[in-house]
Amino acid sequence: MNINLTLIGQSIAFAIFVWFCVKYVWPPITAAMEARQKKIADGLSAADRASLDLELAQEKATKEMQKAKEEAAALIDQANKRAAQIVEASKDDARKEGEKLIEQARAEIQQERVQARDALRNEVAALAVAGAEKILETSVDAKAHSEMLEKLAAEL
């Protein structure tokens, strides 16, 4: 437990250690730690930014989807309208066709009626002539009485 030169030796050693620590140990470690702090801070802010970006992207996606839906709805609407138009038009056509057919049929019927009437008239004229012959017991000269017969036929 003697105090001796060791004291001075220890002081010198201490001074050298402190100097070394100040010069060669402290700065690189603090630098590394500060760099890491900065890195972590950067990382955190990047993560924040990313989540913000994600939110924005989601919002945008939702908007796009909404828009797409609206467009689809408009398309369907338009298609429906068009289909209705087509149906309407074909109905129209069908009606017109039908009317035309009916018209044609009517014309044919009319024609047939006229023909039938003519035939009937001729037959009635012939019958009338035959009846008259029976009554008169003579043949009626069709040529001589054609005028009268025609008149009759026209009255029928």
Add this chain to the structure above:
Amino acid sequence: MAADTPVEYIKHHLTNLTYGKLQPLENGEPYVRADGSIVEEATWTFARTAQEAADMGFMAFHVDTLGWSIAMGVLFLGLFRYAATRATAGIPSGLQNLVEITFEFIQGLVRDVFHGKNPLIAPLALTIFVWILLMNVLKLIPVDFIPSVAHAMGLEYFKIVPTTDPNATFGMSFGVFLLILFYSFKVKGVGGFTKELAFNPFNHWSMVPVNLMLEILALIIKPISLALRLFGNMYAGEVVFILIALLPLWVQWTLNVPWAIFHILVIPLQAFIFTVLTVVYLSAAHEDH
């Protein structure tokens, strides 16, 4: 061992390996060494007994204290320098983690206690803390291990815990004291510092002598208390370890183990106290009123 009685054993374990100058006595008679040899002229040699070590006076070195403390200092700086050169901002590895934990601990301490701006304080605190810690840790090595090895190598005395040598603790606190003085003068100026010493705690001109006495005493007490606190704790612990080592082999562990576990607490605590007080003293030295 070289000790037969418990007293000799204890004395033996508390004596440093001393290399110093043996001189002839003041009245001109030659110095007679323990083995009977005679020293006619001043010679540098290893002390073979505690008496010889004491007779060497101031002109002697405790080789074991110097060796182990420098070894611990080199170990500390080597480890930290190694970690520092390989330190990356990426994911730290094991050693870097350890170093950084110590670092942040010291940084936090200095930030809390020291209210000035001085790039020296934090590395100084780190050096003090880790160095003392490493020197104290040597105490957990069983008391006979290394002295036995040294004895086998022909070294009579070998004390491995530098902090149980007041030379080591005073060496450090002396350095701290010089820093306190340096920064006191630097920050406050010669006039400011003198004024602080002269007009505290009683701010009246008639009290100047009393103030000076008190303040200078307080100033000088700082390094002495620093050194003695550390030395006292470590020395006392060491003595107890040595006493336990005197017990029969089969009961030693019942006391040795609890005492060692207790010292796991004491070792960092003493390192911590020395560090904190150093920072506190230096902080006071930086405060300009």
